Amino acid sequence: PGYGAPAGNDPLWGYFTSIAGQDGEVDAEELQRCLTQANFTGSYSPFSLETCRIMIAMLDRDFTGKMGFNEFKDLMVAMNGWKQNFIMFDTDRSGTVEPHELSQAITTMGYRLSPQALNAVVKRYSKNGRIFFDDYVSCCVKLRSLTDNFRQRDQMHRGAVTFQYDDFMLCTMAV
Amino acid sequence: PGYGAPAGNDPLWGYFTSIAGQDGEVDAEELQRCLTQANFTGSYSPFSLETCRIMIAMLDRDFTGKMGFNEFKDLMVAMNGWKQNFIMFDTDRSGTVEPHELSQAITTMGYRLSPQALNAVVKRYSKNGRIFFDDYVSCCVKLRSLTDNFRQRDQMHRGAVTFQYDDFMLCTMAV
Numbered sequence: 577p578g579y580g581a582p583a584g585n586d587p588l589w590g591y592f593t594s595i596a597g598q599d600g601e602v603d604a605e606e607l608q609r610c611l612t613q614a615n616f617t618g619s620y621s622p623f624s625l626e627t628c629r630i631m632i633a634m635l636d637r638d639f640t641g642k643m644g645f646n647e648f649k650d651l652m653v654a655m656n657g658w659k660q661n662f663i664m665f666d667t668d669r670s671g672t673v674e675p676h677e678l679s680q681a682i683t684t685m686g687y688r689l690s691p692q693a694l695n696a697v698v699k700r701y702s703k704n705g706r707i708f709f710d711d712y713v714s715c716c717v718k719l720r721s722l723t724d725n726f727r728q729r730d731q732m733h734r735g736a737v738t739f740q741y742d743d744f745m746l747c748t749m750a751v
Numbered sequence: 752p753g754y755g756a757p758a759g760n761d762p763l764w765g766y767f768t769s770i771a772g773q774d775g776e777v778d779a780e781e782l783q784r785c786l787t788q789a790n791f792t793g794s795y796s797p798f799s800l801e802t803c804r805i806m807i808a809m810l811d812r813d814f815t816g817k818m819g820f821n822e823f824k825d826l827m828v829a830m831n832g833w834k835q836n837f838i839m840f841d842t843d844r845s846g847t848v849e850p851h852e853l854s855q856a857i858t859t860m861g862y863r864l865s866p867q868a869l870n871a872v873v874k875r876y877s878k879n880g881r882i883f884f885d886d887y888v889s890c891c892v893k894l895r896s897l898t899d900n901f902r903q904r905d906q907m908h909r910g911a912v913t914f915q916y917d918d919f920m921l922c923t924m925a926v
């Protein structure tokens with residue numbers, strides 16, 4: 577394996593390089609194509625480009641708009657977790673879950689949100705009172721990104737962070 | 752005019768009631784339909800449902816996921832401004848503007864962002880290095896929402912706000 581290849585024979589490496597193309601990194605369009613081709617969403621609708629963009633933004637610490645191999649692996653792990661979670665709640669395989677199930681899922685994932693915040697989140701990601709897989713994942717990505725950004729700045733674990741305006745926008749505009 | 756009608760004869764009122772339907776409020780699907788029917792985007796692609804959702808979230812202070820008449824009017828005013836702005840930059844009418852033009856537009860609108868934050872924003876809303884009208888508006892809506900939320904909490908105009916985790920999520924998850 578050439579420069580940049582992972583140690584050992586990672587089964588995902590060949591797959592990654594085939595979708596990353598010349599620049600060796602995956603952008604939102606490439607990610608969407610790859611998730612569609614891999615039929616990741618199965619019987620559910622494919623991911624929108626918007627969702628793929630925030631997946632990238634979640635892991636893109638240097639703001640290049642692209643993902644390297646390690647970020648790609650992190651994403652796959654997170655995605656598998658969210659998918660299993662969604663399928664668990666979508667017992668009738670209708671492709672949607674109910675608002676109270678999204679609230680439950682968020683709480684199960686360990687996020688502590690007030691009823692008001694939970695309600696706002698659920699409203700935001702519902703269509704006609706139900707949550708589709710794409711929006712569910714988009715919601716999970718944002719929860720994780722925003723919480724990560726917050727935690728990184730809350731080193732004393734006070735549950736409170738003082739943001740300068742510019743840093744606030746940097747943390748929130750990309751997701 | 753019945754209960755809830757505006758004083759005087761507002762020309763937008765009849766239009767609003769026709770799209771709002773029985774509940775007298777406009778949700779994201781209704782907004783998308785109305786903007787498409789009114790051909791608001793003209794030769795540009797119609798707005799995605801995602802963009803319509805964040806338009807609603809920007810004005811939806813009570814988190815019902817819907818807009819009343821006054822919010823609808825506010826939105827129309829803001830949208831016309833953004834559209835004029837975009838058209839000014841899209842001189843060749845290709846339907847896209849360049850990254851440096853989005854940076855300029857953001858600065859012209861009065862937002863003071865560092866080069867790093869501007870770069871992150873531009874990367875986030877670009878497709879193949881260009882910015883489409885839908886993404887441009889989505890970017891404008893988020894800039895305004897997040898800045899409004901920040902300012903409301905920065906009553907001393909210090910340029911810094913201390914957020915509790917729950918309030919941070921409430922301010923940022925819906926847009």
Ligand SMILES: [Ca+2]
Nearest residue numbers: 666670671672
């Ligand atoms: Ca279901």
Ligand SMILES: [Ca+2]
Nearest residue numbers: 771772776777
């Ligand atoms: Ca309605």
Ligand SMILES: [Ca+2]
Nearest residue numbers: 841845847848
């Ligand atoms: Ca152009």
